[in-house]
Amino acid sequence: MKDILEYTGYRQYIADYYADRKAKSAFTWPEFANAAGFSSPVYLKYVSEGRYNLSDEAAVRVAQAMKLADFEQGYFCEMVRFDHAKNDAEKKAAFNRMLAIADAHKAKILEGDSFRFFSDWKNPVIRELAPAMPGAKPLALAHACRPKVSAAEVSETLKFLVSADLLRKDEDGNYLQTEKSVTTGPMNATPVAVRGLHRQMGEIALEAIEGVSQDNRNFSGLTLGVTRGAYEEIVKEIAEFRKRVVAIATRDDETDEVYRMNIQFFPMTNKGLNKKG
Numbered sequence: 027m028k029d030i031l032e033y034t035g036y037r038q039y040i041a042d043y044y045a046d047r048k049a050k051s052a053f054t055w056p057e058f059a060n061a062a063g064f065s066s067p068v069y070l071k072y073v074s075e076g077r078y079n080l081s082d083e084a085a086v087r088v089a090q091a092m093k094l095a096d097f098e099q100g101y102f103c104e105m106v107r108f109d110h111a112k113n114d115a116e117k118k119a120a121f122n123r124m125l126a127i128a129d130a131h132k133a134k135i136l137e138g139d140s141f142r143f144f145s146d147w148k149n150p151v152i153r154e155l156a157p158a159m160p161g162a163k164p165l166a167l168a169h170a171c172r173p174k175v176s177a178a179e180v181s182e183t184l185k186f187l188v189s190a191d192l193l194r195k196d197e198d199g200n201y202l203q204t205e206k207s208v209t210t211g212p213m214n215a216t217p218v219a220v221r222g223l224h225r226q227m228g229e230i231a232l233e234a235i236e237g238v239s240q241d242n243r244n245f246s247g248l249t250l251g252v253t254r255g256a257y258e259e260i261v262k263e264i265a266e267f268r269k270r271v272v273a274i275a276t277r278d279d280e281t282d283e284v285y286r287m288n289i290q291f292f293p294m295t296n297k298g299l300n301k302k303g
Contacts, residue, residue, distance in 0.1 A: 030098050031133040034124070034214040036085075036105035041074040043092055062091040080106050101127045108215065117218045118145070137215050139190040143208065144219035147226045148175060150208070151284055152183045153192055156201035158281035172237075173230060206276045227286055249294065257291075264289055 027046040033039045047053035056067035062084070064070065070088065072078040080088060085106040089099040101124055108120035121141060128135045135141075143149045148171070155167055162170075164180040171180070184201070187193040192208065193201045234243055252260065271287065 029133070030094065030101055031128045031131070031135060033105065034108070034121075034135065034137050036080070036102060036109055037074050037076055039102065039105065040070060040088070044070075044074065058091065062088045079110060082106070097127055097131055114218050114221055117215070118222065121215045121218065139192075140216045141219045142186060143190065143192065144216055144223045146183075147223060147230065148179060148183045149187065149192075150223075151286075152180060153187055153203065153208070154281060154284040156184060156187075156193060157203055158284070160200040161198075173233065207272055224288070227288055230286070231288055260291065264291060 027042045030039060033042075044053070044055065044058060047058075055071040059067050059069050059071075062070060064084075066072075069078060073080055082103065085103045086099065089102040092102075094102055104120050104124045104127065108117055108124065111117040111120055125135060125138050125141070128138065151171060152167065155170060156162070159167060159170065163177075164184065165177040167184075168175050168177045168180045184193065188195065188201075191204055194204055196202055235245065268289065
């Protein structure tokens with residue numbers, strides 16, 4: 027089976043561990059549960075299916091039952107904490123600890139670069155800005171950013187973007203994008219980072235209301251009463267609109283400015299919570 031550092035979900039790891047042992051021997055769920063100190067013979071089967079959870083103490087017992095190495099046990103326990111986290115801050119902290127364990131052992135979590143990219147507004151901005159300023163040094167790029175950042179922060183961001191293969195340098199030392207756009211895809215941890223990015227960009231948008239002249243920004247909004255069916259139709263329209271915007275933005279090779287577009291459609295009432303059934 028895959029190395030544990032290639033996983034971000036502990037339930038899938040338990041399921042794959044069991045399947046791998048089962049394929050090689052007469053291994054059973056009761057045997058597995060007993061080795062981990064559970065009285066219920068199907069407890070770990072239910073855990074792998076998402077019906078039961080593991081406590082921190084139980085996670086250690088399961089990791090030991092699977093004979094994981096010390097750092098692997100730590101990684102497994104962090105996967106459990108990530109899955110059970112009650113909010114994005116706890117999830118982000120647990121995933122960052124998972125990344126640290128992987129980095130310490132020269133391993134790469136497949137979702138790690140995506141998580142890191144969407145964790146900080148500077149990453150998407152510098153990814154667009156650097157190719158638009160050929161030959162620019164980090165200090166010049168920093169001065170072009172809004173909000174203000176330091177040259178050291180820009181250098182660190184560029185280093186990450188190159189290592190993650192989101193930017194590359196040509197023979198003249200200029201930065202080029204490896205792909206026109208970056209999307210999240212179906213991942214476990216990245217949505218946590220994306221929600222954080224939305225918060226960061228929302229705060230920057232608030233600053234732009236006063237800090238950017240009206241001829242260089244566009245703010246508008248609607249307050250609507252909708253049915254659930256209308257909501258779903260509008261969401262589809264927004265998705266199609268985003269695709270058209272990307273097509274317009276990427277048809278030119280040159281960039282004058284880097285812009286952020288926030289498309290927000292959210293409830294202003296709790297009426298649906300009062301319905302019965």
